[in-house]
Amino acid sequence: MRMPPHIILALTVLLVCSRVSWAEALYRSTDLVETIETQELTAERIAIDPARKHQLLFLAKTTGEHTLEANVRIRLTNHPSISRLRLAFLDQDNQPLSAGRIELRVLSSEWYRYSQAFYPPADARALRLVLLPGGEATLSVKELVLTTELAVDEAKTLNPNPVFEYGDLNGYGYQCGNGGRFYTRPDGTTIWKSGFCGVSPQFRVEDNAWYSIVCVGKPYRDRKAAIFLQCFEAGARRPFKSMRVAVSEAGESTDLLIPEGTESVSLLCYFILFEKIAITQRPNPILTEE
């Protein structure tokens, strides 16, 4: 006997929501919201702590031509008529911040769980959630939660979205390089094909501190495959130092000392099929060995 789809969906929602601390959410809503116009989801701003990693989860669907069902190549497009949910950050004066806006694209006409962990911009103190239906589309959202109480994998790592457990319609804050995309394996796990010059989310680190970078993935295109940890100074758009990071299917750990002056880092990736990228701070290995 086949289980009715709505039961499956409900169970899935229950399962997913159980990974986050519902009770500790900064914001939560079980209500179904449907809109054909831009609509702010929250009546008031949501206070946030820029030093902490946050996670947003919600179920959503949309209508129209800009969906997976209408266009199997929808992942490749960046059309303004794609429906999305925007996280707009506000400073201490409740003024919008020009940088750091996050938008999650809703790409399916079926209910789908979207998720993204993120660090707010350093000067953000609050955010607003805004629904942006594309064109003539109707955007539907429900079961939304914003929290700083994270699931296990997310809580253990410094970098946001170390694994890709919410499927291949999520972008997780990663920029796919040429030829890159998220794919779901036949066994249901999602991997990130970095492509040429794929970039992970950028996040803050301490300089002169040691970090361990564990990469689980499979290089393709032989010797052209590579990963570099890029170090950025405050406000810089280009890294001032890059360091090679190892990867293998079994997982490789690389210990690196973050150079002085580094404010944030990201991974620049060439031709890797990633399962996991976990970055954690660690004690000085030299002192540890001694």
Place this chain on the structure above:
Amino acid sequence: MDLRPSPSWLDRVAVLLFACGLMIPALAAREVAIGELPVAPLTRYRLTFRAETPPASTARWEVRITTAEGLLPYEGLLNGAWQQLTVGQRSYSHSFLTSRDGAKLALVVIGDDALPTVDEMALEQLVDTRMVINGDFAAGAGNFSGWTTRNLAVLVANEQGELELRCAPTGYALTDPIPVEPGATYRFTAGSQPGRVLIYDYDLLRIDWIEEPATTREPLFTMPTDAAFVRIEYCDGRPHRTPVIRSVDMELVEAGAKVEDTVFPAYPGEIVVGGSAALPEVRAARELQHWIRKISGKRIRVLARPSGLATARFFIGRHFAEEHFADDLARLAGSDGFAIRSRGGDIHVFGARPAGALFGAIRLLEMNSDIIWARPRKAFGTVYSANPELAFASTDAFERPAFAYRMPGTPYAQRSDDGIWQGRMGMNTAPYYYNGFRREEMGGAHVYEGNYMATIAANPEFAYEKCRLEHPEFFAMINGKREIRPQGYICYTAPGIAKALADGLRTIMAQAEAEGRSLEHLAIRTRDGWAVCSCESCMAPIPLPDGTLLKPKSETSMGDPLFFSTRMTLMLNEVAAEFAKSYPELPITVPGYIYAAEPPAIPHAPSLIPIFCAYDTCSLRFPILEGQHNHAGSGTIWADRFREYLRRNGQEGRRLSMFTYYYPASFSTVATNAGADFSALVESGGVHGVHLDGFTPDMENDRRAAMYQHMWDYQAIERWIIARLLWDPTLDPQALRRDYITRAYGKAAPEMLAFHEIIHHDWTDPAIIFGPSCHATSASLFETLIVKTNREAKLRALLVAAIAKADNSNSRVLLERTLTAFDRLADTLNRIYVPRLDQATEEWQLADSTLWMQALKLGDFKRVTTWDDHGQAPALQPTQVAVMRDTEHLYFRIEARQAARQDQVELVLQAKRFAPMLYASMTRAGKRLTMRNFRPTAFPALDATVEDGDDSYTALFKVPLAMIETLDTSGKEIQLYAKFCRLVSTGNDCEESSLTGQSITMTHYMNYWTALSIVPEDD
């Protein structure tokens, strides 16, 4: 010619005993011949005799095998250093192969004082089945019969008491020549491994080798058809590798094609090389002998002493020149140069060093014939015209190479052909980087090159393990941690690091001296990378001579090359001062590349030779000093840096070298730029050498050859010119190019002159904004300089015409290979010429129309890497594309087989890089989608349809050319780029395939696309 012993000799098993008990009087005679015995040619014998040697005698013996006319061929003189008559030893034996014309044998005793008494001399033909003389060292200790050519090789008894031949790491040992049948197969039956089977021809010139090392595990090897002899060579050359030879032999397995013994008429002359000539001098004589026979069809002998006949004589080597050409020798001193002189009808070819004789012999042949060693390949690389009247009228030359160090690499010569060619072209340091014998024979010099840590570790006091434990401060601090590993980066300010480097060099020098080697090229360098030490001491500001401080702007060398170039030079100056305490005259080559390409803020010590390297962003199309078209925003940085190095070179009275990358991956006249760079170097002051990186082997059909395939097919002429410029950079590269073309292509020269004129024009045209480095793709070079200049058709036609006119078989092969390379380079653009079919306007929508059979078919689809690396394997569901056009539209037919319910094919078109992309897809169900830059966009003028079948469907597209944005239709050829893809949903997976096997979003380089070409002239 049957080289085996004749049956008559086998029957007789001659034992010739000369037992007259001849007493050699103890008087002034310094050389006494003892009897004369008849011998057969190319036959193995053992000579035995007894001798009573007086105390303090230094006497030795020689075996001289002369011809019936009394001539002594060089190979007939057996005078090895081991042939000493020693006090207390009574019995002697000497086994050998007689020479080709050997008829008489004489045993000669030579000494200064009282000569030994010799008796019971006997000569016995060897009739055993062994092919290698004394391959098991049964002749006993001190007896090197059969192993005439050795260096640093000693016979010692092992623990079992058996004799074995041990070569020092830089030594070598070769069996004497072993006659073989051309085309025959042999088996390596016994012995030490690995040996290398060297192939010698009729003239005893080494011409080849068996590619795979001789081992008893892979014992069979077949002779080339031009083989006459082989020698098995044992040599390694790498530190800590000591070839040990216990036993070696081979046997005939399968006879080759019988070759009639060719009798060549005699060439009127003789070549004379001294009996104690060095390897390059012997090679010089053999080269002359070989090519005189090849060109004239006549045989000339190489003699160990002049015949005394009234004939033209070629005297090879300085031994014969010292009396008459002392001035030349003085001018040549310390160089690989040569002089060719005539005197009284005799021609002298010599150098102050043995290598000079070899380089001179090659030049003598070039001066008196049209021969050219156009490229390394033995099979077709040498071109000459037959000339039975070959005469040597041009016999006056003097050349001293501008650069002492003329090094091709990397990789170093990996094939026999490459090493021989490089030696013939006068390159001196790397015909065989590791190999002692072949390097020496081809005139190569002894070289030491090592990175800093390897050099330090050469001294046992600072071996890596000791450094690791006792001197971690020697290793660079990278990312806050000393990176300790063999040959790692070093700290430039660690206490004692400079002395440790100097001590390492002293150790290397002492080792070379102990082995009798003269090291004149010493080079030390950092590891091949940008990493530098960022310890507190290395990052401290550097006091400069003017009293200012040079402060680091970054802790990376990329961020502040000046600081780290200066930091390294400070250390190197200390190394120079320390090393000069032991070797004040010997310079050290040091890096002028990576960050050290930036001239340091302090002068180099006088004994240091920076090796300047303009790399990566420097255009190969123009001389470095012109600073034109350098890419990646580097502007004139390379011109500025080079100019500053040259300025200092002139002012500081030092020497300067260059590390170069003259190997663009397509047709070029890059040697012209090399000539300008070399000339600037020479004009600046003292120079030392040039390292030619990317001097790839001339090889193919080899698993190691993928990256080298076919480079010589379009680069041979430039490499030949560059080799010449290493000797004299003032030569006109265009004149050299004409010389090459005239010699290599003969009657086809006019076409090839025109071909290279066009290449030269466009290569040097500053109006073409394009600055390729050595990393530029062949596609970008070919497209920019040949296709976009509208030269392609003309150049190809010239090659075709040249092939038709070539009357020399090797010229034709060279040209055919050039044409093949031309076509292959053209193919790298992935261009497809779309046929114009006027009926397409009406019939394109008919998937089964026979018109589509006339359309251009593209290849099979490949899997795209998605959730796993599919490695571009053939697609699981086959897809085929056909394309045709009329004057205004392109038509595509995409047939998708083994179709799924959810299945679509896709087409992406783009006029050029960064132009808007036009996307069109069609599902099996007939749903159409169009996008512009992957944004859904309506294109009403784009038409498409689908025909669904049982397990396949065919999508048909009609695309107006006018719809493809920025398409340039003004030229003689219209080019656009296409991608063809397919998505098949199969349960919980989605198979993605494409024509190129690349993802639909791999768009950043145009070689990820399929180039479609339209020639409107067809209209």
